[in-house]
Amino acid sequence: MLFANLAKSSSDIHEEVWLDLINLYETHPRYLQHISILIKDIFHGETSEFMQENCLILTENIKSQFDLTWNKLTDVEKQILLKIVQNQQPLSRDEIKESLSLSSMEIINGLQSLTRRYLLIKLEHHQKSFHLSSVWREYLKLLS
Numbered sequence: 803m804l805f806a807n808l809a810k811s812s813s814d815i816h817e818e819v820w821l822d823l824i825n826l827y828e829t830h831p832r833y834l835q836h837i838s839i840l841i842k843d844i845f846h847g848e849t850s851e852f853m854q855e856n857c858l859i860l861t862e863n864i865k866s867q868f869d870l871t872w873n874k875l876t877d878v879e880k881q882i883l884l885k886i887v888q889n890q891q892p893l894s895r896d897e898i899k900e901s902l903s904l905s906s907m908e909i910i911n912g913l914q915s916l917t918r919r920y921l922l923i924k925l926e927h928h929q930k931s932f933h934l935s936s937v938w939r940e941y942l943k944l945l946s
Contacts, residue, residue, distance in 0.1 A: 819850050826858060828935055836861045858940045868941045871919070878904060878912040883921065883934065887942040892931035 827833040840861050845852045916922040923933045
């Protein structure tokens with residue numbers, strides 16, 4: 803149902819294009835719903851034309867949702883997110899601890915909360931590091 807309206811108006815439904823779009827927006831149903839409306843409204847349902855923009859586009863609806871979430875975060879959670887986006891690479895708990903003036907308990911609780919909110923992705927194979935979702939990374943760049 804998510805792409806039903808888009809699929810009806812799209813003349814370029816190719817599995818590869820759809821998979822690229824789904825991966826770009828991290829399989830998140832709400833992001834994909836907003837993007838499908840944007841593609842229908844602005845790109846006349848042409849998913850491949852949208853993908854030629856070759857960048858992650860945040861709709862006003864997505865930004866509004868992120869604003870609400872951002873405003874609910876604690877100062878500790880905001881500091882952690884901003885530190886990770888500054889480094890442009892995954893950071894371990896120890897690296898976060900070294901770079902922020904926060905207690906271990908604040909960092910651990912902040913990381914747990916951000917992971918539960920699906921704002922951070924835990925990378926087991928990468929020295930137990932934490933990575934920021936690409937959609938959120940793009941949003942935080944807009945705040946800077």
